[in-house]
Amino acid sequence: MRKVVIAGNWKMYKNQSEAKAFFSEFPKHLQAIADQQIIICVPYTNLAIVQTILPSVACPSLSIGAQNVHWADSGAFTGEISAPMLVELGIKYAVIGHSERRQFFGETDDTVNKRIKTAQAHGITPILCVGESKLQRDNNETETWIFSQLANALVDVDQSNLIIAYEPIWAIGTGDTCQSSEANRVIGLIRSKLDHQNMTIQYGGSVKPDNIDEIMAQPEIDGVLVGGASLDPAGFARIVNYQP
Numbered sequence: 091m092r093k094v095v096i097a098g099n100w101k102m103y104k105n106q107s108e109a110k111a112f113f114s115e116f117p118k119h120l121q122a123i124a125d126q127q128i129i130i131c132v133p134y135t136n137l138a139i140v141q142t143i144l145p146s147v148a149c150p151s152l153s154i155g156a157q158n159v160h161w162a163d164s165g166a167f168t169g170e171i172s173a174p175m176l177v178e179l180g181i182k183y184a185v186i187g188h189s190e191r192r193q194f195f196g197e198t199d200d201t202v203n204k205r206i207k208t209a210q211a212h213g214i215t216p217i218l219c220v221g222e223s224k225l226q227r228d229n230n231e232t233e234t235w236i237f238s239q240l241a242n243a244l245v246d247v248d249q250s251n252l253i254i255a256y257e258p259i260w261a262i263g264t265g266d267t268c269q270s271s272e273a274n275r276v277i278g279l280i281r282s283k284l285d286h287q288n289m290t291i292q293y294g295g296s297v298k299p300d301n302i303d304e305i306m307a308q309p310e311i312d313g314v315l316v317g318g319a320s321l322d323p324a325g326f327a328r329i330v331n332y333q334p
Contacts, residue, residue, distance in 0.1 A: 092288050092289070092290055092312045093126075093127060093290045093312065094125060094306075094313050095126065095127045095128075095129065095312065095313035096127070096128050096314055096329060096330050097131060097183075097217060097315045097316065098130040098316045098319075099131045099320060100131060100157075100320060101133075101190070105135070106136055109139065109143075113147055113323075115323040115324070116147070116323035116327055117147050117148065117149060119324045119328070120327050120330060120331065121331045123149065123151045123330070126330070127151055127153065128149065128151050128153070128330055129152075129153050130152070130155065130326075131154075131156060131183070131217075132156075132157075133157065134157075137176070140154050141180050153182055154183075155185065155217070156176050156183070156184040156185070157184070157188070158185065158205070159184040159214065160172050161207070162208070163208075173211070174212065177212050182213065183215050183217060184214050184215075184216055184217065185216075185217045186205045186206055186209065187199075187202035187219045187220070187239075187243060188219045188257070189257060189259045189262060199243050200242065202218070203244070203245050203247070206218060206244075207247060210247070210251050215253060216251075216252055217253045217315065218244075218253070219255045219315070220236050220243070220254065220255070221258045221294075221295075222258055222259060222260075227258065227260060233276075233279060236256070236279075240254075240280065240284075249286035249289060252289060253289070253292065253313075254284075254291045255291075255292040255315040256276055256280060256291060256292070256294065257294035257295050257315065258273075261295030261296050262294070262296070263317060266296060270293075270301070270305045270307070270308050270311075271308070274309065277291045277308075277310040281310060290312040291313075292311070292313040293305055293314055293315070294314060294317070297314045297317075298329075302329045302332045303332055303334055316329055
C-alpha cells in the first residue's frame with residue numbers, strides 16, 4: 091500500500107510571526123485526516139519556532155520539513171544546514187534537488203545524491219524532485235532527462251526511505267498545470283525505473299484547491315508537493331482535504 095503524502099513548500103516566504111498566524115488558522119479548516127501524511131517545509135528560520143507550535147495544532151499526521159540539507163555533518167560551508175542540526179530540531183523530512191536549487195544555486199545530480207544519502211543516514215526522509223524544462227519537453231526529451239536524473243540521484247540510495255516529486259519545471263509557479271493524465275503517465279514511467287514499487291511519488295507544479303481532486307484521482311499519483319498554494323491556510327487545508 092502506497093502512502094499518500096501532501097507536502098507544502100513555503101520557499102522563502104513567511105517570517106516567524108506569519109508562520110505562527112498560519113498554524114493558528116490552518117487547523118480550523120482541516121477535516122478528518124485518514125491515512126495521508128502532511129508535511130510543511132518551512133524556511134530554516136522558522137523550523138525551531140514551528141516545531142514548538144506543532145503540539146498545539148493537534149494533528150498527528152502533520153510534520154515539519156526542511157527545504158534542503160547539506161551532505162557534510164559539519165564544516166566550512168557558509169549558509170548551509172547539516173543533517174545533525176535538523177535532527178536536533180526533530181525534523182524528519184527534507185526537500186532535495188528542487189528545480190530552483192538546480193537553476194539558481196548550482197545543484198547537480200551528484201550533490202543531490204550526496205544530500206539524499208546523508209539525510210537517510212540521519213533518519214531524514216528526502217523528497218527528491220525531478221522534472222523537465224519547457225525546452226526539454228518541446229524537444230521530446232522528458233523521459234530521457236528524468237531517467238538520467240533518477241539514475242544519477244539514486245546511486246547507492248535506500249529506496250525504502252524516499253519520496254519522489256515529479257515537478258515539470260515549466261509548470262512551477264506559472265499557473266500552467268501539467269494535465270493530470272500526463273502527470274500520471276510520467277509518474278508511472280518513473281515508478282517503472284524504481285526498485286521499490288511502493289514508493290510515494292508526488293506531483294508538483296501549480297497545484298491548487300481547484301485542481302487537487304482531479305490530480306489525486308489519478309492512479310499513479312500518491313500526493314502533491316505544493317508551492318504558492320501552501321501559503322494560504324484555508325487553501326492548503328482544502329488541498330489536504332481532497333476528494334478524489
